[in-house]
Amino acid sequence: MTALTTAPSARAKAGRERSLLDLVLRARELSILGVLVVLVAVTAAINPGFLSAQGVEDIFLNASILALLAIGQTFVVITRNIDLSVGSVVGLVAFVTGDLVSAQGGSMTLAILAGLAIGGACGLVNGLLVSLCGVPALVVTLGTLYVIQGLDHFVAHGRQINAADVPQALLDLGSGNVLGVPYLPMIAVLVMLAVGYYLRSYPSGREFYAIGSSPEAARLAGVPIRRRVLTAYVVSGLLAGAGGVLWLARFGTVIADNAHGWELKVVSAVVVGGVAIVGGVGTVYGAALGALLLTTIGSVLVVLKVNSFWQDALIGALLLLAISVDRLLALRMTRILRRRNARHAT
Structure with a gap:
């Protein structure tokens, strides 16, 4: 009788904890959306041209690639790891695929396949070193960041890819639209919905959160930790590769330093979006909103003619604030759960 009553009790406890966590995550995402609305409204009141059709389209186009990278980074961060090489992967993929299609007269399909292959290979190397060799993720991805940059x-060897040499079909991917909706935001939204549904609805997806919440408990529960961490890095690499192809499609002209420093923007978007840097908490929806918020802030500062230095300073401040809020929320949730458990025990 005791065994029969214990199992439902454990499931009920897990359900209560999950409901509380879902409530916190929804609150974080809604707060980001609220800040975004207020920021846009205030800027539009100062400069009505900010909400022109072209201005809004530019914001979503510029946010699309960052959101795509943030979605991949979310996979990694929720497992208590990090990938600092994504910006370098975008730069390498953008130049190599541009060089490939311009020199060989290749097609858009060739560029996409080559970009995914390069990005996936970079993610695989990171994943193998972290998951199988046990090297700290910060060390591995910082090292591969510089290796990929050097490569x-x-x-590039001082060369540049010009838009005139890129296939028109690929350029259309970066500037075209369907019924007035640009392709790039559509791609980012579709990837976000697919990844978000997988992480929430599939047992294997929830295992990524289990690893981040407690690696030891996940191991005892039979979760294949190494395989999941490796998968997270491969997904991050694939999306970074896709981001490199979309970078080429969006801008046409490519040099070796493209996306330089973007790794910090991606991490900032993820953390500001409510994904805990210590793992186990967060959603791809919040990460995408974080990317949109950072991009909007950049556009607002340009419209208001504020020095670009303040953009980096503001992003840094938001990152510190998000980490502090995550810590306070974690402590608050721990106290709430302890009080609930104490009441149920009595």
């Missing part, structure tokens, strides 16, 4: 400069 990018070696391949």
Whole structure:
């Protein structure tokens, strides 16, 4: 009788904790959306041209690639790891695929396949070193960041890819639209919905959160930790590769330093979006909103003619604030759960 009553009790406890966590995550995402609305409203009141059709389209186009990278980074961060190489992967993929299609007269399909292959290979190397060799993720991805940057400069050798040499179909991917909706935001939204549904609805998706919440408990529960961490890095690499192809499609002209420093923007978007840097908490929806918020802030500062230095300073401040809020929320949730458990025990 005791065994029969214990199992439902444990499931009920897990359900209560999950409901509380879902409530906190929804609150974080709604707060980001609220800040975004207020920011846009205030800026539009100062400069009505900010909400022109072209201005809004530019914001979503510029946010699309960052959101795509943030979605991949979310996979990694929820497992208590980090990928600092994504910006370098975008730069390498953008130049190599541009060089490939311009020199060989290749097609958009060739560019996409090549970009995914390069990005996936970079993610695989990171994942193998972290999951199988046990090297700290910060060390691994910081090292591969510089290796990939060096490889990018070696391949470029001071050259530049011009938009005139890129297939028109690929350029249309970066500037075209369907019924007035640009392709790039559509791609980012579709990837976000697919990844978000997988992480929430599939047992294997929830295992990523289990690893981040408690690696030891996940191991005892039979979760294949190494395989999941490796998968997270491969997904991050694939989306970074896709981001590199979309970068080429969006801008046409590519040099070796493209997306330089974007790794910090991606991490900032993820953390500001409510994904805990210590793992186990967050959603791809919040990460995408974080990317949109950072992009909007950049556009607002340009419209208001504020020095670009303040953009980096503001992003840094938001990152510190988000980490502090995550810590306070974690402590608050711990106290709430302890009080609930104490009441149920009595």
